[in-house]
Amino acid sequence: MNTDSNNLSKSTAEKDSNDIDLLALVFVVLRGWKTLLFFAVLGLIIGVLYSRYENPTYKSDALVQIDTASQGVSALGTNISDLVSTEVSPAQTEALLIKSRMILKPVVDLLHLSIRLSDPSINSLDRIKSNQTHTQVNTVEGVELKTADGQVKISQFDVSQAYLDKSFTLLKSDTNNSFTLSNGFDEFKGQLNKVNYFRGTDGIIQITVNDLPDDNHPITIAKQSLQNTTDAISGALTVAELGSKTGIIQLSMIGSNQEQITLILKKIIDSYIAKNKSRGSExxxxxxxxxxxxxxxxxxxxxxxxxxxxxxxxxxxxxxxxxxxxxxxxxxxxxxxxxxxxxxxxxxxxxxxxxxxxxxxxxxxxxxxxxxxxxxxxxxxxxxxxxxxxxxxxxxxxxxxxxxxxxxxxxxxxxxxxxxxxxxxxxxVDMPISTYRTIAPKKQLIIMLSILSGILLGIMVVFLRSLLKNTVKDPDRLESKTGVPVIATIPRSPLLTRLAKNKKAPNRLLAYADRNSLSYEAIKSLRTHLMFGMPEQGKTGKRAKVILISGESPGVGKSFISANLSEVFAQLDKKVLIIDADMRMGELHRTFNIEGDFGLADYLSNKDNTEQTSDRLANFVQLTGMDNIDFIPRGQLPTQPTTLLASKKLSDLMSNLNQHYDYIIIDSPPILAASDAIILSEYADKLLMVTRYDHSVERQLVYAIGQLTKDHVRVDGIIMNDVQQGVMNKYSYHYSYAYGNNK
Structure with missing residues (x-):
């Protein structure tokens, strides 16, 4: 029975672990809602722009029936036709024949499909603005293209082999009846509505231009090779048998001009029928x-x-x-x-x-x-x-x-x-007709897929960022990784966060800015934990108990914890001294609205070898204006802060201060930035590490504690600062049941 109970407990624990892992993934995605929103909006913008950039695509259909009844020699009766095979090509074979050059070449020649016109003045922005641009129209008479400055009409354009698939520029001259044709190397002048023969470096050019736009509007013209032209037609043409062995072939053609594709498809059918008839009577x-x-x-x-x-x-x-x-x-x-x-x-x-x-x-x-x-x-x-x-x-x-x-x-x-x-x-069976129904782009579908793609890309970015930057979120995970208990989780104070956005305004304590918040209650809980966990006597004497507060990197809020912890200890009618030992970048003086240019660094760098008296020390200790709280600022930035902390003057200073205070709270530089905390730990009864929720990198915190452990410095606890409460934060349960008046 005990074995069954253990197995059941193990199975339940594994299931809970899996649920937590899945829930953690969901919360990772929800926490990155800003990233998801950004990529979703980006996808929406791209989808809208693409749907406007692409010209509408139309489709034209036709049906042709393949009759399997034999013709020709069979009319002779059984005398000869019995001996001659009259096998008829199946519909699949006919479908392939329709897309062959034998069928398409007459259509290319008839409609001048190898002549390509384009308007170089139309750029991508113009296509997005207009949502639809003009395309060339091929007829038996020639090729036409509408532009903003007029119409282009070309009835003939033949070039030698070397000029195939190469672009030329047509430009109307100042005189109404002339034009210029150039390709970057050669330039020719011709007359409108006349057959013009030009001899270039690569061969002969024959062109007949009927009309060109005014105002020096250039037009790009090219003569495609037969292979490229038929390949383009085959790409737009779909020929397939309807059903299985029905003998009915459906021809479908797509393009950006409904009348154009209908005309081309009609001519393809005519060409096929003509070839089919001649092939049947051959x-x-x-x-x-x-x-x-x-x-x-x-x-x-x-x-x-x-x-x-x-x-x-x-x-x-x-x-x-x-x-x-x-x-x-x-x-x-x-x-x-x-x-x-x-x-x-x-x-x-x-x-x-x-x-x-x-x-x-x-x-x-x-x-x-x-x-x-x-x-x-x-x-x-x-x-x-x-x-x-x-x-x-x-x-x-x-x-x-x-x-x-x-x-x-x-x-x-x-x-x-x-x-x-x-x-x-x-x-x-059915000749092609113009339906004017747009088959592409499907704007709603494109926009939906673009938004979905943006969201999926955003999820990938969120997960990738979460993997690359494994930030501090789970207290239990921190304890298992570092072996150090998390003794407090300090929630974010929304009111203090809003006040801190004004960088010119001085920092404020929770007691004055947001005393009814959960953050303030959490600081008090930390105070209670330290009161019962501190030794009866401090390291430096019988009275003062020294608390050293540091962090793995800048910006985790160690100064915020130090200042507010000093304030809650002072409420117990205890004499508290807070020291800003970060002589490089300390900013505790802003919290107490005191000048920070005269303080600890000046005291330690004083070259007077005489013993520092209490009267002289009083010049460096400044009153904060708050009951029971004194403050030593960082002072002027010294050249070698670590060397000053290792001097005998600091030991003498701590011994002297111990006689006057109940609690001394030292705010030290980050562990990974300087080794000052290792020196200061010699005088501390408690060393606390501050880390910031969803900001500090877990690996950095583990590495910082590991460095202290190598130097035989014991970290007594971790304070998780700036914990955010909400459904998107899985571990907000650590303080969501705090008791207080949070107005």
Whole structure:
């Protein structure tokens, strides 16, 4: 049972630790709300500027159906089309063909898409102000661009290869009908509305300018290469099949000008349909051309065979062929007809395929079989009388030639009919139209994503800053890291913080500025802890108890703690002396509104070797105007403060002061800035380290205490100063239940 209880306690502790760690991350983010707000506003500004900088983008769509029904040679029936493959390209293949240069080049040439115009006078600020800038418009007549000073019209611009993709500047001359064209090296002068030929260092330039803006407004013009132009069109053009194996292709094009992209997409479809139709009739055209060359030859061959046969009949008269010879003649005639038909098919196929094609090989095999049978019949006919053999031969040749000629003539007429009605296998379903619907930039989405990105970047910065600068926040963590107890957490006084913003105003004590605050109550709690933790006798004698207060670095509030701690001890009717031992940068005199140029440094640097009497010491101890509190300022800045503190004069001073005070509070320089605190610790009964919440770096505090430990100096407690209360500060529970009247 004890084991189960221990396991349950361990599991609960681990869960609480995880919850605290997650909660700590949340508080790290919430504490950096200013950073998050800054990056969120920055993201908002960037998003708004970007949404205004980018021109609106429009979209135009079209649908094309790919018909899988075969055309062309199939119209011949089963005679030839059964042997010729009429495989139709799938929709995916057609989609790739639409984006090829074969389809796009005619559109580029027709609409002058390779000519690029731009207005160099428009900068980024102008684009943001106007929210939309003019873009060039390409038509069959030429290219146009609107500017603030007029319109640009170019109907022709051709350059040699060396000038492709290079920018030129067009500028209207003072005379209305002339212009200049320059590229930084060459400058040419031409006339408006005329074809101008220029010969430059890199080749020929031909340009026709119809209009230019006035007031010396420059225009940038360039002639793109075909590859770059088609690449730009392909980048804006999307071609994809709708669904799976539907045979319907959707063409979509985006751009900053609705009418322009609609026109370009229409011309692309027209170019594709024209190429598709010519590609569909290409097979029929080739077959007709072949037939046109063969028909006259077949006709001549038929006429020649008929003439020879008729001549033979006139010379020999009619011959009565027996039943056997008639069958042989009929079979031989049929075989010859089949052989000639196969040869015709083979000749037709070899216009498309090689001798190794399976269809050609198949015909060769069939011809071999028929020739073998023909040889057998020939051997049988050889047994017939010579006159009969000649009659059979001539009559068979005539019948074969007549059959081939009539078949070819019939197919030729059929193909002519097919070609007349051939329309290709692509059909336009929907032509592109102008919708004027903006698809980009989506301003609301861009702004939301920009704000979200700014917040995420802010969170990263907050976490990175928290990792790099691991500030003091958790008293428990400090105790585990340093081995020194945190004996007090002093909350921030909002009223005193507001008063401290006036740098010219003197520092004020909590007793006079904010005596009802939690900060003042925390100082009193520190006093109580020290009263019960101090030894009965001080190190330097029987009466005074010395408290040394230091910090790891400047700005942690050690002087604030020293001054207010002196005030609360004085309330107990105890004689208190506060010494500003920071002879370099001490400012305790401002808190008590006393001049600080005459004090401890002057006393220790006095070259008079005679013993300092109480009367002479009284010249350095100044009254604060507060009951039971005296003050020794820092004095003039000495050349070697540490050396003065190590002198015997300080020991004598402490022995003398011990006889007159109950508590001596010494405000020393920071540990990491000087070694003065190590020397002063010799006279202290308590050494307290002040650190500032969410300001002091944890590693610096640990290092400072480690340095003191190496010098055998014991730190008796840590005071966490300026702790801020609120939901964004995880460790504010250390004082949130303080009892008092916090008005």
């Amino acid at each position: 097979e029929t055209t080739k077959t007709l051309s072949f037939m046109e060359t063969q028909i006259p030859l077949l006709k001549q061959k038929l006429e020649a065979s008929e003439a020879i046969f008729n001549d033979f009949r006139e010379r020999s008269g009619s011959i009565d062929i027996s039943q056997e010879s008639g069958l042989l003649v009929a079979e031989n005639s049929q075989i010859d007809s089949q052989i000639n038909e196969l040869r015709l098919k083979k000749a037709d196929l070899t216009t498309y395929y090689t001798e190794e094609h399976p269809l050609v090989l198949q015909i060769n095999d069939q011809l071999k079989v028929l020739n073998n049978r023909k040889q057998e019949i020939k051997n049988d006919i050889a047994k017939l009388p010579g006159t009969q053999r000649e009659f059979l031969k001539l009559s068979a040749d005539t019948e074969i030639n007549r059959e081939i000629y009539l078949t070819m003539l019939k197919n030729y007429e059929q193909l002519k009919i097919v070609k007349a009605g051939q329309i290709g296998f692509a059909r336009i």
